[in-house]
Every structure is written in structure tokens, then in C-alpha cells.
Amino acid sequence: MSGPPGDQSLSTSEAAYVQARRSQVIPQALKTYLSNVEATNVTLPSYVSSILNGSSLETPNFGIATSGGGYRAAIFGAGVLNALDGRNASSNSAGLGGLLQTATYITGLSGGSWLLTSLAQANFPTIQELIFGYPNYTVTSNLWGGWNANFSMNGPSSGSITDTEFFTSLVEELQGKYHTGFPVTFADFWSRGLARHFVNGTFSSNFYDESYAHGAGILWSAVxxxxxxxxxxxxxPIVVSDLSAPGQNTSNIISEDVIPISNPIIEFNVYEMGSFDPMLSAFASTKYLGTTNNSICITNYDQSSLVAGSSSELFNEYNLTNTLNATFGPVFSLLESLLPESGVELDAALWPNPFFGVAPETFLSSSQAYLTLVDGGEDGEVIPLQPLLVKARGLDTILAIDGTSDVNNFADGSSLIATQNRSMLLSSAYSFPPVPTSLGEFTAQNLSTRPTFFGCNVTSANDTTPLLIYLANGGPPHNGEAPLTNTSTVQVAYNSSQIQAMLDQTFVIATQGYPASSGMTTDPEWPACLACAIVDRARERAGQTRSGVCESCFARYCWSGSTLSVNVTSGGEVIVSGSGTRWFLTLAVAIGIWASM
Incomplete structure (x- = not known):
């Protein structure tokens, strides 16, 4: 378990991994990426080339965040990663290939966690292999069979008898956990279904065959x-979930969200689970997360499917007697009959609380035997940016992939606003670049229909704030194609041709940039502009001045909104102003959080 309240030091295992990756892998990856950018025939300033080819003493520290939004977000996020993957010849030709290989961190939540957990436990295959499976593989236990997206997660067949038998088999798989004495939740059932799609061991040919383990026993720590x-x-890799806690401050719930932004965010990495948020600032070993006392260490609780299921457990948002019961009513009956007197929790995932008794004055779940975890986007932060804002991780630049559903199943910036609000609430712990404070401003400036840079201007007050590259599924490509990527969050089955069409359109969105005129469909300088953003904080540390194409790129891609100001009125309101809009927070709430830091 990590240090005192407010501590944000990395575990020795994470620090060692990051140091090894940054010394042994990333230098060559940066050179490969540079060669792909240079092949687009845009002249880069010398400082960009020197930073990327390793002749500068400064090296960029880059991270990627992939949002929630169900299968739509998983597919869109996968499509963006595909456009950045140096193993993809088309990506290399477009000038973006290799950027994925330069990233130090990658985070995911909900649908993004499906993408990330499958990518990590399947041994980092290409995106085509990840989604559609390895070609010419036979059905062998624990090999990767793809996402099996043609099987619906709400009922994989078109026949009620087959679906009932399938649901029954999922519930029966939970009996071992039940008889061991752990509480069983609907999230456990959900996780066993997710395992057929995002964990090793399931192919279309063995989907219903219960002689296979279907991902059971494949652990997140085993990555x-x-x-x-x-x-x-x-x-x-880091997966994010939200904590639902007794006594949580509901006045800190944003708009139609469910979890207050003042609740700690829980992250799962392969070594540790916990939170850097100042109200907890503690971590426990992922390998031993089933442990409930000090005498026996329990392993095998950290099933990869349960990590993904906990990150996407949004069933507390549904009316159980109407909306959810219409789909999963038979499952509730099965849970009651096969797990008698279990008192199945339907609203959250339950994890033995490794922080029992920790920080009782600030950590709301300190006295709870189990942590109650729900979908990582239920506090409004549907892009998992918070782990990448941890100062000990030292990220220079973050690519925020936004596949959320704000308007017509397109993204419209709401998640960035939520992260801004939460970062201000926890300002001693996190620094986030200014973004608009209203969805209307995102729409008016088309910030979600083109790549946008936030935090371009570095000052002494924000020199540890990362530059944010925002790439949203905010609309169809500029080339006039009909929109394909705005499918509903509740669509839980896709055929291969639909996924491929969405991947192809996402590739266009990721590589088109921001055309300089309405007569253009792509920006030929976009690969260079992206490279300029990747190295910009390293450039600042090296004492170089932006020049050449980077200067014009930043003029075109940077959001020009004013820096936010904070004032406290005599009536006790904190007023945060910027770009003509305001965000209000009661002083009592602010002090309650700031006092805990």
C-alpha cells in the first residue's frame, strides 16, 4: 500500500516498467515515427527532428486515453489506435504510424476498457487481429479469438431457449465464487459475458461450449x-472505475451523471489497484485483491473480465423493474434460484476493501468491507484522463480519444468539461489545461469535429500541465461520407462488415486533421502538426522557440480561449470564469475537498 495522504509516488514496479520502456523501446519508436512524418514531405523545424531522433537531451512523455461509450467507443478507439500503429502500412503512409509505439501510458474505461483489457491480455496484437482474431488459428484453450462481436451481449442467439441455456451457464460459472463466501453481483454475471468477447479462450466455433474456460482464471495481474x-x-495499461460510497456528496454530481466528482477514482493497473486522489492516496497489490484479512492472502480475484466489467457496470443507472428487467429479467430469476439467499447486488461490482480503516476522515468507504465500483464514466469523466494527470507520471502530452455520446451519438466535449471541473476541485493534486466551460462553446467552435489542442501556452503557473490533443468522434469525415461511427451505446452486437466500415471511417477521421479551407478534405500538414504537439513540452524544456510549420500549426489547432480565473464571492460561492461562461461551486464543498489534501 502506498504512502501518506496526498502522496503520488509510483510503485517500484510501475516506475521500473516505465523507465525500461522509455530507455529500451521508446527511443527507437520515436525515430521510426519521425521517419513516417518526414515521408509526408513537410519540413519540420530542426528541434522537432532532434527531439524525436534522440539527439536532444529532452524526450517527450506521451499518453493515450480511450473513452467509454460501449461497443461504439471500443471500435472508434480501436480505429484511432490503428491509425497510430506502426505495424499498419497505411498508417505509416499517412504519417501517423508509429505514434502508438511511442506512448508511455494508455488508459481506458467502460467501452474503452473492453478495448484495453483485450489488447493487453491478448499480447498486444494488431487492431485487425484484436477485433477479428488471428487468422488460421484452431480452437485451443486460452488463445485469442477476437471480439466475437456478432454475438449480442444481451442474448447471443435468436432463440430464447438457447439464450436461457447460455445465461444459465454464466450463472453456474459464478457458483464457485458464491460457495467460497464472496458476494456475487450482477457485475459478475456481466463480466462472464464480457469474457466471451474480450478475454482469451473464446472463438465463434466454441462460443456455447462449456467445456472451455472462456477466460476464467485469466488475471489482470497476469498481463x-x-x-x-x-x-x-x-x-x-490502466483501467478506470468509479467508486460509489456511503455519504457521498450528491451536490457534486454534474448534470445527469450519477457519481459525484468529489468521489475518488479507482484505477486498476497490472501491479496495483487504488487511487492517487488526495482523499485516499493508497494502493494495494492487484494480485491479492481478494484478500479479506491479515492472515490469508487470496489470489485469482482480479479476473480480467471482472476488471472490464467493473469499469462498465452502469446498471445502477437503469430502472430494474422496467428497463433492465425487460432484458435481464430471466437472469435475475436464475441468480435467485441458483445462488439462494445470496442477496445478489444488482447495482455495482463488489471488491474486498483493501483500504479498510485507511484515511477514515477523508475516504468515505474506509469502514466498508467491500468497495462498490461502477462504470468509470458515471462522474461525467468518460475519457479516463485523471490517471494521466498524476504528476509523478510526468506526462507531457495526452491524446484524448472521445467516443462518448452527447448529441446524436456523437461526442461534444462534455467529458473534458467534467475533467476540468474535477481538476479544479482537486487543484493541489492535478493540473489540467483550460477547456471551454459549456457544450455550446464546443459546438460553436467545432472543437469536436476536428482535432484540437488545449493548453498550448505554457506559463510558470502551469508548467507541469500536459498539452491535450482532443480527437473526438464528433461527426462524419470532411470528405462527405455518410456517418457510420455514431451507433447507439446500447447496440451490443455488430457484424464484421459494419465494424470494418467503422474502422475505415475512423481512420479517415484520425488522419484528416483540420483542413485549412472548405474546399479541402484533409490537412496535408496534420502529421507534422501532430508531431509538433507531441514534442512541444520537450521543446519548452529545451529552451527552443516554436518555429516553421509548428508555429502555423499551433495557430490553427490551438483553442484560443482565455485562461480560467477563480474568485470567491462574499456569499460563499466559488466562481470560475473563462471565455464568457461560468461554473459555480459552493465554497463549503470546495473547502471540504481542499481541506483533505
Missing amino acids: AETESFTSHTIPF
Whole structure:
């Protein structure tokens, strides 16, 4: 368990992984990425080339965040990663290939966690292999079979008898956990279904065959033993979930969200689970998360599917007697009949609380035997940015991939606003670049229909604030294609042709940039502009001045909104102003959080 309240030091295991990746893998990855950018025939300033080819003493520290939003977000996020993957020849030709390989960290929540957990435990395959499975593989236990997206997660067949039998088999798989004495939740059932899609061991040909384990026993901590991890090939993966806690301050719930932004965010990395938020500032070993006392260490609780299921457990948002019961009513009956007197929790995932008794004055769940975890986006932060804002991780630049559903199943910036609000609430712990304070401003400036840079201007007051590259599924490509990527969050089955069409359109969105005129469909300088953003904080540390194409890129891609100001009125309101809009927070709430830091 990590240090005192307010501590944000990394575990020795994470620090060692990151150091090894940054010394052994990323330097060559940066050179490869540079060669792909230079092949687009845009002249880069010399400082960009020197930073990327390793001749500068400064090296950029880059992270990627992939949002929630169900299968739509998983597919869109996968499509963006595909456009950045140096193993993809089309991405290399577009000038973006290799950027994925330069990332130090990658985070995901909800639908993004499906993408990330499958990517990590399947040994970091290409995106085509990840979604559709490895070609010419036979059905063998624990090999990767793809997402099996053609099987619906609400009922994989078109026949009620087959679906009932399938649901029954999922519930029966939970009986071992039940008989061991752990509480069983609907999230456990949900996780066993997710395992058929996002954990090793399931192919279309064995989907219903219960002689296979279907991901049971494949642990999140065991990702550390995969070849891609031991070789430091994969960015350090982190999955995010929200904590629902007794006595939580409901006045800190934003708009239609469910979890207050003042609740700690829980992250799962392959070594530890916990929170850097100042109200907890503690972590426990992922390998031993089933442990409930000080005498016996329990392993095998950290199932990869349960990590993904906990990050996407949004069933507390539904009316159980109407909306949810219409789909999963038979499952509730099965849970009651096969797990008698279990008192199945339907609203959250339950994890034995490794922080029992920790920080009782600030951590709301300190006295709870189990942590109650729900979908990582239920506090409004549907892009998992908070782990990448941890100062000990030292991120220079963050790519925020936004596949959320704000308007017509397109993203419209709400998650960035939530992260801004929460970062101000926890300002001693996190620094976040200014973004608009209203969705209307995102829409008016088309900030979600083109790549946008936030935090371009570095001052002495924000020199540790990362530059944010915002790439949203905010609309169809500029080339006039009909929109394909705004499918509903509740769509839980896709055929291969639909996924491929969405991946192809996402590739266009990721590589088109921000055309300089309405007569253009792509920006030929976008690869160079992206490279300029990746190195910009390293450039600042090196004492270089932006020049050449980078200067014009930042003029075109940077959001020009004013820096936010904070004032406290005599009536006790904290008024945060910026770009003509305001965000209000009662002083009592602010002091309650700030006092805990």
C-alpha cells in the first residue's frame, strides 16, 4: 500500500516498467515515427527532428486515453489506435504510424476498457487481429479469438431457449465464487459475458461450449507475464472505475451523471489497484485483491473480465423493474434460484476493501468491507484522463480519444468539461489545461469535429500541465461520407462488415486533421502538426522557440480561449470564469475537498 495522504509516488514496479520502456523501446519508436512524418514531405523545424531522433537531451512523455461509450467507443478507439500503429502500412503512409509505439501510458474505461483489457491480455496484437482474431488459428484453450462481436451481449442467439441455456451457464460459472463466501453481483454475471468477447479462450466455433474456460482464471495481474509486457512493448495499461460510497456528496454530481466528482477514482493497473486522489492516496497489490484479512492472502480475484466489467457496470443507472428487467429479467430469476439467499447486488461490482480503516476522515468507504465500483464514466469523466494527470507520471502530452455520446451519438466535449471541473476541485493534486466551460462553446467552435489542442501556452503557473490533443468522434469525415461511427451505446452486437466500415471511417477521421479551407478534405500538414504537439513540452524544456510549420500549426489547432480565473464571492460561492461562461461551486464543498489534501 502506498504512502501518506496526498502522496503520488509510483510503485517500484510501475516506475521500473516505465523507465525500461522509455530507455529500451521508446527511443527507437520515436525515430521510426519521425521517419513516417518526414515521408509526408513537410519540413519540420530542426528541434522537432532532434527531439524525436534522440539527439536532444529532452524526450517527450506521451499518453493515450480511450473513452467509454460501449461497443461504439471500443471500435472508434480501436480505429484511432490503428491509425497510430506502426505495424499498419497505411498508417505509416499517412504519417501517423508509429505514434502508438511511442506512448508511455494508455488508459481506458467502460467501452474503452473492453478495448484495453483485450489488447493487453491478448499480447498486444494488431487492431485487425484484436477485433477479428488471428487468422488460421484452431480452437485451443486460452488463445485469442477476437471480439466475437456478432454475438449480442444481451442474448447471443435468436432463440430464447438457447439464450436461457447460455445465461444459465454464466450463472453456474459464478457458483464457485458464491460457495467460497464472496458476494456475487450482477457485475459478475456481466463480466462472464464480457469474457466471451474480450478475454482469451473464446472463438465463434466454441462460443456455447462449456467445456472451455472462456477466460476464467485469466488475471489482470497476469498481463505482467505476457511477452509484450515483459519486453516493454506495450504502453503501461490502466483501467478506470468509479467508486460509489456511503455519504457521498450528491451536490457534486454534474448534470445527469450519477457519481459525484468529489468521489475518488479507482484505477486498476497490472501491479496495483487504488487511487492517487488526495482523499485516499493508497494502493494495494492487484494480485491479492481478494484478500479479506491479515492472515490469508487470496489470489485469482482480479479476473480480467471482472476488471472490464467493473469499469462498465452502469446498471445502477437503469430502472430494474422496467428497463433492465425487460432484458435481464430471466437472469435475475436464475441468480435467485441458483445462488439462494445470496442477496445478489444488482447495482455495482463488489471488491474486498483493501483500504479498510485507511484515511477514515477523508475516504468515505474506509469502514466498508467491500468497495462498490461502477462504470468509470458515471462522474461525467468518460475519457479516463485523471490517471494521466498524476504528476509523478510526468506526462507531457495526452491524446484524448472521445467516443462518448452527447448529441446524436456523437461526442461534444462534455467529458473534458467534467475533467476540468474535477481538476479544479482537486487543484493541489492535478493540473489540467483550460477547456471551454459549456457544450455550446464546443459546438460553436467545432472543437469536436476536428482535432484540437488545449493548453498550448505554457506559463510558470502551469508548467507541469500536459498539452491535450482532443480527437473526438464528433461527426462524419470532411470528405462527405455518410456517418457510420455514431451507433447507439446500447447496440451490443455488430457484424464484421459494419465494424470494418467503422474502422475505415475512423481512420479517415484520425488522419484528416483540420483542413485549412472548405474546399479541402484533409490537412496535408496534420502529421507534422501532430508531431509538433507531441514534442512541444520537450521543446519548452529545451529552451527552443516554436518555429516553421509548428508555429502555423499551433495557430490553427490551438483553442484560443482565455485562461480560467477563480474568485470567491462574499456569499460563499466559488466562481470560475473563462471565455464568457461560468461554473459555480459552493465554497463549503470546495473547502471540504481542499481541506483533505
